[in-house]
Amino acid sequence: MQELQSQIFKLKSKEQAAVALPDFPAQKEPTIKIFNIEEEKRMNKFLNKWFRQIHRWIAIPTALLIPVALTIKLIGNPALVTFWEKWDKLPSVFMLFMAITGAYLYLLPYIVKYQRKQKSNAL
Numbered sequence: 001m002q003e004l005q006s007q008i009f010k011l012k013s014k015e016q017a018a019v020a021l022p023d024f025p026a027q028k029e030p031t032i033k034i035f036n037i038e039e040e041k042r043m044n045k046f047l048n049k050w051f052r053q054i055h056r057w058i059a060i061p062t063a064l065l066i067p068v069a070l071t072i073k074l075i076g077n078p079a080l081v082t083f084w085e086k087w088d089k090l091p092s093v094f095m096l097f098m099a100i101t102g103a104y105l106y107l108l109p110y111i112v113k114y115q116r117k118q119k120s121n122a123l
C-alpha cells in the first residue's frame with residue numbers, strides 16, 4: 001500500500017498521470033486522481049508569456065506618455081491643455097495594466113515555488 005501511495009502511474013497517453021491520494025482508509029480501494037501534466041504546464045506557460053508580453057509592450061507607451069503629460073501640464077498652454085484633457089486618462093490606464101501585470105510577474109517565482117511544493121507533497 002505504501003508503495004502505491006508514492007507512485008505515479010503512466011496512463012493511456014504519455015501526458016496523463018494518476019496519483020493515489022494518501023488519505024484513503026487502509027482497507028478501502030485508493031482514490032486515484034488523474035490529471036493532465038502537460039496541459040497544466042502549458043496553461044502556466046501561456047499565462048506567464050502573455051503577462052510578460054503585455055508588461056513589456058505597454059511599458060513603451062507608458063514611458064512615453066508620462067513625460068508628455070507632465071510637460072503639457074508644466075507648459076500650461078490652454079490649447080494644449082484642452083486637447084490633452086481628452087487623453088489624460090490614458091497614462092493612468094496604462095499604469096494600471098503595468099501594476100497588475102507587474103504584480104503577477106513579481107509573484108510568479110513564489111507561485112511556481114508553491115505549486116512545486118504542492119505537487120511534491122501530493123506524491
Ligand code: HEM
Pocket residue numbers: 052055056058059060062063098099100101102103105106107
Ligand atoms: C507597479 C508597477 C510595476 C511592477 C510591480 C513591476 C514589476 C515588474 C517585474 C516583477 C518584472 C519582472 C522582472 C523579472 O524578470 O524577474 C518587470 C519587468 C519589466 N518591467 Fe515592470 N513593473 C511595474 C511597472 C513598470 C513600468 C511603469 C515600466 C515601464 C514603463 C516597466 C517596465 C518593465 C520592463 C520593460 C520589464 C522587462 C519585461 C521583459 O521583457 O521581460 N514596469 N516589472
